[in-house]
Amino acid sequence: MKAAVLYGPHDLRVESTREPRLEPGEAIVRVASAGLCGTDYSIFTGDRPVDYPRVMGHELVGRVDAVAADVTTVRPGARVVVEPNYGCGRCPLCLEGNRNLCLSRRAIGIDVDGGFAELMRLPARCCWPAPDGAETDALLLTEPLAVVVRAVDRGAPRRGESAAVVGAGSLGLLALQVLRARGARVLVVSRTSRRFALAGALGAEATHATADGALVETARRFSGREGVDLVVETAGTADAVTHALDLVRPGGRVVVTGLPHESTPVPFFSVVRREITITGSMIYQDEFGEALRLVASGAVRTRPLITHRFGLDRIGDAFAAHAEPASIKVALDL
Ligand SMILES: [Zn+2]
Ligand SMILES: [Zn+2]
Structure with a gap:
């Protein structure tokens, strides 16, 4: 499969990589569309160091391709929006509901590989079913x-x-x-x-x-x-x-x-x-469902914010576009 792999600051290569393999509790998602944000840009430039090689991408809409045998919350074929942050689930912060503050919190596309790729694997609990009728474009900004x-x-x-x-x-x-x-x-x-x-x-x-x-x-x-x-x-x-x-x-x-x-x-x-x-205020705890509702109801319009779109092969141009003053949200279509 194709993925954009970051090998170091400004060293981003679109290449053929091995398809992800499922672990217990996980799903594989075929990414339809990915948003690019300031966090990705600061990883791209090296201002925010990560372990290389790394596949970025944490604002994601796609379709479930496969799930591990123990997963019951989502099914293959379901259209999903990805909630890319997850806490350890065991520490006092997680147990009291402050999972956004967990010291072992992991972020997809930052700490582990993300969705600037045709396929990605992630904990199934990070998949939110897309509301019926809500278009991919409208859902792309659910995470921010x-x-x-x-x-x-x-x-x-x-x-x-x-x-x-x-x-x-x-x-x-x-x-x-x-x-x-x-x-x-x-x-x-x-x-x-x-x-x-x-x-x-x-x-x-x-x-x-x-x-x-x-x-x-x-x-x-x-x-x-x-x-x-x-x-x-x-x-x-x-x-x-x-x-x-x-x-x-x-x-x-x-x-x-x-x-x-x-x-x-x-x-x-x-x-x-x-x-x-x-x-x-640090990312989110339980706000993902409300964000989906606001998009689905039309109370929040996200589509006018998408100013640029590129295919994965042109991800270099996408990062250049992000840095232009005229851009608001740059989208990658997988
Ligand atoms: Zn972001
Ligand atoms: Zn925790």
Whole structure:
């Protein structure tokens, strides 16, 4: 079978590899479509080291090809969406439900081989049956959507509240839609205005480019008070965290879900004095089902976010496209 194998930073080769063989508890999935994200890009460049050789790919839709004899939860032929993270299931964190925080958590496409390949093997419990009628394209962003569902819900939005999303990449444009589905009014804040027309089409009531300054005034005008009730940060930069703290009102909540690699200065004086609640959010625990429901119901539209598609043979072009400012989500069609 064909797979894109990463042998080291920037050394990605599409080649013929051995077909995966089933172990107990596992399924083999024929991948239909795979999404490429910032995590894949940082693995590709070597910023995030992995054990080589490695097949990346963790945002996946496909069809079950075979299951081990002991698997009863999915059957061959079923269309599935892959939940690519799984905890050890035995540690105190896993047992209390915090499996996203498990110190032995494994991620498909990062710690073990993933889905930039025609076939992949994975624990059968990572396979979610695709909702009837939901198209592959729409389902392709289920995984990042699950990340965002958790982030938004950790901010406990209430109907009629004002919210801001910092960042207008794929996570930001998904967060906007989940906040809308929860009944919040949403201001989208981004470095540039490039995505603002799309943000508007997806339900943003207002937009603001940070390059224009005057963030605090914008938040006040939008909320009609001292700032917005809730900010969801998705951009993953130190600046984005600073912007989030500028946007939020006294007594408000900030959820940080981007992953800034640089250390981030936080003015704790203003956090304490204004009683801001800052919450981290790490991937997902039990949000995958809700993400599937939001896609299937049409409450979240993922298709407008897919800006590029390539066959597996052109995966090098796919990574180049990911780095272009015009791209939101790059898809690989297997
Ligand atoms: Zn991803
Ligand atoms: Zn564990």
